[in-house]
Amino acid sequence: MKRLGEAISTAWIAAGILGAPASALAAGPTALSDAQLDRVTAGAAIVSQSSDAAALGALALATTTGASLVVPEPSPYPGQPNLGPTGGAADGTALAVGTNLGLSGEPPPATSTSVQTQGAATGNQVITSTFNHTVQGAGGVTFQAGWTFVYGAWVGL
Numbered sequence: 001m002k003r004l005g006e007a008i009s010t011a012w013i014a015a016g017i018l019g020a021p022a023s024a025l026a027a028g029p030t031a032l033s034d035a036q037l038d039r040v041t042a043g044a045a046i047v048s049q050s051s052d053a054a055a056l057g058a059l060a061l062a063t064t065t066g067a068s069l070v071v072p073e074p075s076p077y078p079g080q081p082n083l084g085p086t087g088g089a090a091d092g093t094a095l096a097v098g099t100n101l102g103l104s105g106e107p108p109p110a111t112s113t114s115v116q117t118q119g120a121a122t123g124n125q126v127i128t129s130t131f132n133h134t135v136q137g138a139g140g141v142t143f144q145a146g147w148t149f150v151y152g153a154w155v156g157l
Contacts, residue, residue: 045070045150047090047119055098057109057140064115066092077154085153090117092146099140113144121152 051064068090075084094113100106115132132146 045072045086045088045119045121045152047088047117047148047150049090049092049117049146049148050114051092051094051116052114053094053096053112053142055096055109055111055140056107057098058100058103058106059097060109061097062095062111064092064094066090083154085123085151086121087149087151088119088121089149090119090147092117094142094144096142097140109140111140111142113142115144115146117146117148119148119150121150123152123154125153125155127151 047068047070049066049068051066053062053064055062068088070086070088072086073084075081077083092115094115096111096113098109098111100109113134117130117132119128119130121128128148128150130146130148132144134142134144136142
């Protein structure tokens with residue numbers, strides 16, 4: 001499932017990088033050719049997150065959290081309902097604690113975490129912000145947090 005989410009996110013990012021779609025304002029319904037329909041798109045944002053944690057030792061604790069949210073806004077352009085700005089956010093945390101509590105003869109304790117967030121938005125004004133940080137603490141504690149925020153809008157059409 002993780003790879004599927006990465007593939008979908010990669011496809012959205014690639015689509016945004018390869019070219020912003022051209023837009024047009026029409027006075028009324030217009031028949032489009034197949035080539036024109038291939039370039040039609042609507043405003044959108046997509047975000048995803050993945051969190052994993054693992055711990056080994058006599059005392060091993062692992063927990064993860066994650067959330068994603070996308071919020072569309074109404075279009076400011078009359079007759080163009082799909083050109084509204086959109087924003088999205090995804091966050092994830094992972095905590096792992098692995099310790100032997102001073103017991104001898106146990107395998108060495110270990111901890112690992114993985115938090116990945118990503119996103120993309122459409123528009124001619126796009127803002128993307130991503131943060132990810134890992135902290136190694138005393139007593140076999142590893143904590144990682146990450147978030148991504150995206151916003152896309154069609155400005156000046």
